[in-house]
Amino acid sequence: MARIPYPDGDSIPAEMDALLRQIPRHGPVDMLSYTPTLGRLFLMQGQALITSIALSPRQREVIILAVASLTECDYEFTQHVPISEAAGVDSSAREAISDGEFASTYLSEEDRTLIGFITEIVQSPRASDRTFETIRRLFTDRQIVEIIQIIGAYWSFGRLCTTLDIEVQDATDLSSVEALARLNP
Numbered sequence: 001m002a003r004i005p006y007p008d009g010d011s012i013p014a015e016m017d018a019l020l021r022q023i024p025r026h027g028p029v030d031m032l033s034y035t036p037t038l039g040r041l042f043l044m045q046g047q048a049l050i051t052s053i054a055l056s057p058r059q060r061e062v063i064i065l066a067v068a069s070l071t072e073c074d075y076e077f078t079q080h081v082p083i084s085e086a087a088g089v090d091s092s093a094r095e096a097i098s099d100g101e102f103a104s105t106y107l108s109e110e111d112r113t114l115i116g117f118i119t120e121i122v123q124s125p126r127a128s129d130r131t132f133e134t135i136r137r138l139f140t141d142r143q144i145v146e147i148i149q150i151i152g153a154y155w156s157f158g159r160l161c162t163t164l165d166i167e168v169q170d171a172t173d174l175s176s177v178e179a180l181a182r183l184n185p
Helices: 014-020 027-034 036-051 057-070 074-086 091-098 109-123 129-138 141-163 175-182
Strands: none
Touching: 014 027, 014 036, 027 036, 027 141, 036 141, 036 175, 057 074, 057 091, 057 109, 057 141, 074 091, 074 141, 074 175, 109 129, 109 141, 129 141
16 A cells, blocks of 8 residues: 555646646656646656657666666566567566666676676666776667756656555556657647
């Protein structure tokens, strides 16, 4: 049970309610209704992270899964199983990420380098010079900024879920990500 009650549908401002009606309902998204302006902007950022980045969908999903694992956010990890599968992250790689086995041979060299960068950012204020130079050899400047933005967005979303004890919902399809990509602000 969540630590605070989910917002009452009658109290959600019309603009936020119109956005929420376009996407499948999920506990953390409902909680965003408490802060309609911030919630709207968060959903727009989520849409951009799906539709407007230079990183591949697979790279995006590796980042999200790693952040979910590092922040112990079962909700987000569960939601991204079918999404990551569709993006090309196989079950062995997903299991390695879930188990925190970031050096696993089930992960590609790029995945291991990317997750090393993510780990340093989540666990400390900045990535080491060595890790940063390694990531620069694999990703463009734009992609590095995108990686950091995805980390921040999903760290924040993960903390919403873990701090408020949002109940984990099963994810069986891509309807959430597909709806977010079509979201009409």
